[in-house]
Amino acid sequence: xxxxxxxxxxxxxxxxxxxxxxxxxxxxxxxxxxxxxxxxxxxxxxxxxxxxxxxxxxxxxxxxxxxxxxxxxxxxxxxxxxxxxxxxxxxxxxxxxxxxxxxxxxxxxxxxxxxxxxxxxxxxxxxxxxxxxxxxxxxxxxxxxxxxxxxxxxxxxxxxxxxxxxxxxxxxxxxxxxxxxxxxxxxxxxxxxxxxxxxxxxxxxxxxxxxxxxxxxxxxxxxxxxxxxxxxxxxxxxxxxxxxxxxxxxxxxxxxxxxxxxxxxxx
Amino acid sequence: xxxxxxxxxxxxxxxxxxxxxxxxxxxxxxxxxxxxxxxxxxxxxxxxxxxxxxxxxxxxxxxxxxxxxxxxxxxxxxxxxxxxxxxxxxxxxxxxxxxxxxxxxxxxxxxxxxxxxxxxxxxxxxxxxxxxxxxxxxxxxxxxxxxxxxxxxxxxxxxxxxxxxxxxxxxxxxxxxxxxxxxxxxxxxxxxxxxxxxxxxxxxxxxxxxxxxxxxxxxxxxxxxxxxxxxxxxxxxxxxxxxxxxxxxxxxxxxxxxxxxxxxxxxxxxxxxxxxxxxxxxxxxxxxxxxxxxxxxxxxxxxxxxxxxxxxxxxxxxxxxxxxxx
Numbered sequence: 019x020x021x022x023x024x025x026x027x028x029x030x031x032x033x034x035x036x037x038x039x040x041x042x043x044x045x046x047x048x049x050x051x052x053x054x055x056x057x058x059x060x061x062x063x064x065x066x067x068x069x070x071x072x073x074x075x076x077x078x079x080x081x082x083x084x085x086x087x088x089x090x091x092x093x094x095x096x097x098x099x100x101x102x103x104x105x106x107x108x109x110x111x112x113x114x115x116x117x118x119x120x121x122x123x124x125x126x127x128x129x130x131x132x133x134x135x136x137x138x139x140x141x142x143x144x145x146x147x148x149x150x151x152x153x154x155x156x157x158x159x160x161x162x163x164x165x166x167x168x169x170x171x172x173x174x175x176x177x178x179x180x181x182x183x184x185x186x187x188x189x190x191x192x193x194x195x196x197x198x199x200x201x202x203x204x205x206x207x208x209x210x211x212x213x214x215x216x217x218x219x220x221x222x223x224x225x226x227x228x229x230x231x232x233x234x235x236x237x238x239x240x241x242x243x244x245x246x247x248x249x250x251x252x253x254x255x256x257x258x259x260x261x262x263x264x265x266x267x268x269x270x271x272x273x274x275x276x277x278x279x280x281x282x283x284x285x
Numbered sequence: 286x287x288x289x290x291x292x293x294x295x296x297x298x299x300x301x302x303x304x305x306x307x308x309x310x311x312x313x314x315x316x317x318x319x320x321x322x323x324x325x326x327x328x329x330x331x332x333x334x335x336x337x338x339x340x341x342x343x344x345x346x347x348x349x350x351x352x353x354x355x356x357x358x359x360x361x362x363x364x365x366x367x368x369x370x371x372x373x374x375x376x377x378x379x380x381x382x383x384x385x386x387x388x389x390x391x392x393x394x395x396x397x398x399x400x401x402x403x404x405x406x407x408x409x410x411x412x413x414x415x416x417x418x419x420x421x422x423x424x425x426x427x428x429x430x431x432x433x434x435x436x437x438x439x440x441x442x443x444x445x446x447x448x449x450x451x452x453x454x455x456x457x458x459x460x461x462x463x464x465x466x467x468x469x470x471x472x473x474x475x476x477x478x479x480x481x482x483x484x485x486x487x488x489x490x491x492x493x494x495x496x497x498x499x500x501x502x503x504x505x506x507x508x509x510x511x512x513x514x515x516x517x518x519x520x521x522x523x524x525x526x527x528x529x530x531x532x533x534x535x536x537x538x539x540x541x542x543x544x545x546x547x548x549x550x551x552x553x554x555x556x557x558x559x560x561x562x563x564x565x566x567x568x569x570x571x572x573x574x575x576x577x578x579x580x581x582x583x584x585x586x587x588x589x590x591x592x593x594x595x596x597x598x599x600x601x602x603x604x605x606x607x608x609x610x611x
Contacts, residue, residue, distance in 0.1 A: 024403060026365075026394045026440050037391040045379045048420075116375030119341055120436070123364055124392035 028125040038126070038134025042108070046138035056100035057146045060093030061153055067092075067216075068157070077221055082248040090154040091244035092215050094171075095236065097146045098179040099206040105139035106186025106199035113194045113281070128278040132191075132271075136183050143179030147172050154247070162250040171246045174259055178239050181267030182206070184274050191277035213237040235262045289353050290314040291444050291476035292321070292338065297347035299333050307333040309500035310347065315478060315493075317443075320470045322491025323480040324586065330500040331480035332372055335448045338478065339369045352444055368437030369446040374429040378422035382413050382432050385421065386439060393440035407435040411465065427458025434465065444476045445469065451486060463490050484586040496590055503593040512584040515592050517541075518559060521552040522569075523578040536568055552582075 029037070046053060068086035075085055082088040112118045112135070121131055151168060155161065161168050185206075189199050212227070213236040222228040231237050242259015245252035292315035299308040308330040315321040325331050336342035338351055340360040349356045352366030376385060386404035395403055408414045411431035421429065430450060437445060447466065451459040467490060469475040481487050487494045488508045496504040496511075504511055524533050530549030537543050540561055543553035555561045559581065569576060 024399045024441055025396055027396075028394045029391060034392065037388055041377070041380065041384070041388055044384070045377065048379050112377075116371055116373055117377055118375075119371055120375045120389075121392070122341060123339060123367075123369055124389070125361065125364070125394060126392050 031127060031130055034126050034130035035134045035137075038121070038131055039137025039140070042135055042138035043141045045108070046141050052104060053142060053145065056104065056142075057097065057149055059100070060096040061150070063096070064089055064093045064150075064153070071216075074217065079218075079221060081218055084159075086154075086157060087159050087248050088218075088244065089216075090150070090159050090247050091240045092210075093150045093153075094147060094175040094243050095178070095210055095215060095240050097150065098143070098175070098182045098239075099203065099210060101139050101142050101146075101179045102182035102186035102206060103199060103203045104142065104186070105136055105183035106188075106190040106202065107196045108138060109135050109187050109190035110194060110196040110199050113190065114196065118281070122282055128282050129275060131282070132187060132274055132278045136180065136187060139183035139186075140176070140180060143176045143183070144172070147175040147179070150175075159247065161247055163246040167246040167251065170256070171243055174243055174246075174256075174263065177260070177263045177267065178243075181263050181270060184267060184270035188270055188274040188277055191274060191281045194281070209234060209236050213240055215240045235266060238262045239266075289317075290350075291317045291319070292349070292351050292478060294334075294338070294349040295347060297334070297337060297349055298345045299330075299337055299342065300345045306500050308337070308344075311497070311500070311502050313495050313502060313505065315476055317476055318470060318474045319492045320466065320477040320479060320490055322487035322494040323478065323497060324482070324484070324487045324491075324494055324590075325480075325497035326482055329497045331482075331497055332448055333500075334497070335369070335371065335446050335478070335480055339367060339371075339446055340364055365440075366442060367444045367446060368440070368442035370430070370433040370437045370448065370450055371446075372448040372452075374426075374433040376421045376424075376429055376432060379420060381418050381420055382408065382424070382428075382435075383417040385432060385436060389436045389439045395440065403439060407438060410438075411435045412461070425458075427454050427461070430454060430458065430462060431465075434462065438469075442475070444478070447477065447479045449480055449482065451481070451483065459486070466490060484590075488586055494586065496586075496593060498590075498594045504589055508586060511586060511589045515584040515588045517554055517556050518584065519552050519554045519582045520562060520565065521546070521550055521578075521580045521582060522565075522576050523548065523550040525575040525577045529574055532572070533569075533574060536572055536574065537565065540565060550578075 068089050072085040074080060075083065151171065163170065186199055186202065189202050193199070212230045213234045214231045215236070219228055219231050219237060222231060238258040239262055241255050245255035249255070292313070294311060294313045296310045296312060297308055298306060298310050300306050311334065323331050323334065333342065337344045338349060338356060340356055340363050343357060351363045354362040354366065356363055383404055386407060387400055390400040390403055408417045411434060413428060413431060413435070416424065416428060421432065424432065434450070451462055454462065463486070466477055466479070470477050479490065491508065493505065493507050494511060495502050522533060522537070524530060527549035530545065530551065533549070534543060534545055534551045537551055537553045541554040541556050543551055545551055562581065
């Protein structure tokens, strides 16, 4: 077989991102168990708590007619935490297996590798957000902000998931092990429960809990999404929700990019 | 005109925090089109050397050029010149063989039109056309190694680094890989830097061999030169009657240094080479001593390793520590 001459010129940044993201998304779509089970768990909690805790609506000042309406933002947030872990584990696996070195030997740029690697997280975030929204609507949760609000909800949920995926990526790049990334999950879960995800902040009686929830950025992420479901268009809640998502995402992305440069010790 | 070496290494050192000097000031050169076998036990410093030469690990000190480019100052140019299949085939179990090649072709900057053609060409070359659309998770160890090799060749590099490419492979897969590596060097003029802990692999495949132990190159040369340094061949004889062992040893004492082995066998060095064999047989025939088994042993690279380090290569290594961040 005769070798044919080939022309090689380094691909542009977008082409690099697209190529790595396609691989990441393909991986995610082919591992349906990884896509479905993390999606199901928040829905199960939603189903159980949504009916079991409905008595909470009798608390004076409770902002929604049913607890299910109030709780729908919870699975979006919980799903984002799962994505942080799966995205991080995916990157850690590449480091552990040596696949990362294979990529490092190509002209691939660090930023492209990082953002591309999160392509799977992006696919998961969109898929699960749509499912949560549809399940909510199917179980009778009205979206007060209407169809445009539903789209904004999907955008905010995806943005939050992407921000948290960067936290997972950061941990993976710093430690290089999947176990370390998985250890992150309980910590993230605690931040979810110490937020206003289960009760509005003004109705939390324990002062310490209310204070923690007030300082916990997760509260504002949940409240931003929730406002679209139970209030309609609440500018302040959306401003804080998008603001914290962007800030968390930007900080995590910056730190993950630095970690990528350190990890990518190409000369 | 002086020919520029494909790989030129001078005083290369790599130290790890809280660890020993994994590579301790090595010097070596590899000519274009040459297969250089880097032989040593686990933990000797082979993989650390490859990581430095492929720009994935900065050296602590020393210099090296690969393809004429400095590994520290011209990392991008080095990477563009080389292909590498590092230890353990690093593949994505979820992707197919073809998807691997297309991704690699994209990232290496092949034009859209070339990507599919190159993938088909390489799949055929490594015998994976039939399995091209199957997920790598279902591939055998040999198939994974062949795909690994194909991935290293996507951008037609001038220099190929193979880090223990046949570890864990069966004999058939190993031989097939050797054939392909030899073809790349001898027909396409590719320079190959091959690390191995298999003596046979270095002996069969390498034009020249460097033996590394504890981060130092303890011997270097063609396999024939290295074995010649060690000295003469030996012959092992086993008498039909085990009780004749002493008489056999007496008869052979005049030919060279001898030693008794189990079951009456005697091994004697032949300082005069194989030509002494005829005389030995004549003497045994005259003495009417019947021989059950006669084996001629040529010096092996294992003997070279033993002579240079005082240890046998097999089992000499300790578990190689994965390089940690500097």
